[in-house]
Amino acid sequence: MINKEIMKALRENIGKTPQRVYQMIKEKKKEYNYTITTEMAAYLLAADYGIDVSKILPEEELVKLRTLRETKIVVKERKEKKLPQEIIIDITKEFQVVDPFLPKKMIEEAKEMARVYPIVYLFENSVRNLIKIVLEKKYGLNWWDYKVPLAVRQEVEKRLIKEKRNKWHGKRGAHKIFYTDIGDLNSIITTNWRDFENLFPSQTWIKSRIDEIELSRNVIAHNNPLSDRDIKRLKIYFQDWINQIKGCDLSQAGELGGSER
Numbered sequence: 001m002i003n004k005e006i007m008k009a010l011r012e013n014i015g016k017t018p019q020r021v022y023q024m025i026k027e028k029k030k031e032y033n034y035t036i037t038t039e040m041a042a043y044l045l046a047a048d049y050g051i052d053v054s055k056i057l058p059e060e061e062l063v064k065l066r067t068l069r070e071t072k073i074v075v076k077e078r079k080e081k082k083l084p085q086e087i088i089i090d091i092t093k094e095f096q097v098v099d100p101f102l103p104k105k106m107i108e109e110a111k112e113m114a115r116v117y118p119i120v121y122l123f124e125n126s127v128r129n130l131i132k133i134v135l136e137k138k139y140g141l142n143w144w145d146y147k148v149p150l151a152v153r154q155e156v157e158k159r160l161i162k163e164k165r166n167k168w169h170g171k172r173g174a175h176k177i178f179y180t181d182i183g184d185l186n187s188i189i190t191t192n193w194r195d196f197e198n199l200f201p202s203q204t205w206i207k208s209r210i211d212e213i214e215l216s217r218n219v220i221a222h223n224n225p226l227s228d229r230d231i232k233r234l235k236i237y238f239q240d241w242i243n244q245i246k247g248c249d250l251s252q253a254g255e256l257g258g259s260e261r
Contacts, residue, residue: 002042009051010042035104036068044068067108109225116231120217123238127185127210128177130245134195144176149191152184182217186210200244209237 002025010021028048029041036044043065046053054062135143144153156179180188189196190203200206216234219226226234 005056006046013049182214
């Protein structure tokens with residue numbers, strides 16, 4: 001059943017008879033090739049007319065509404081009866097996917113994960129850059145050769161060899177630090193803890209955040225969705241990281257602790 005407050009707001013804003021409003025809702029439903037409910041069509045129509053539905057609808061309905069407004073789904077009938085319908089998914093203005101087998105739920109998850117991925121990307125590369133700045137400042141350009149655990153260096157060398165064999169593909173980065181996994185970063189920091197101890201409350205603090213974010217990263221990396229709870233935790237830990245490092249004076253990184261080699 002359509003929310004009564006929204007129906008009232010539609011009649012007042014559009015200035016039409018109830019019959020005409022229902023007709024417009026049907027037209028909105030047709031725009032989405034009848035892939036949405038009558039209720040959702042009404043909420044989309046209300047949003048089109050500038051009605052603030054966020055004060056009326058529950059969060060679950062608002063999430064569905066945002067997804068529908070951000071991801072346009074167009075269903076085209078094929079001439080061949082045996083073939084499934086073709087769904088065109090607009091991920092961005094420049095990128096469009098055509099896949100007849102993707103369920104609507106998976107499309108909605110893809111849009112949601114597209115908003116989460118930048119957090120993982122920025123966190124991981126923020127850790128990489130911090131490590132590079134601190135160790136390079138103190139030990140010079142060759143810090144990688146004797147300040148990184150052997151197991152990490154060996155794994156990175158394997159990735160570099162594989163990359164050289166696939167010259168057609170773009171490179172990860174100019175420095176070997178960009179060939180590490182997020183778990184490797186934790187290993188580098190703890191191995192050189194004396195050089196980082198003035199930046200963080202404790203090894204446990206940094207390890208817990210990297211470990212937690214790594215769990216979420218691995219879920220996304222294998223093209224699976226995160227739960228709302230995991231997304232909230234990811235955002236909190238990323239903000240913890242930013243708050244912790246933004247006051248650090250990395251220009252003095254060479255004086256952070258430990259002794260020169």
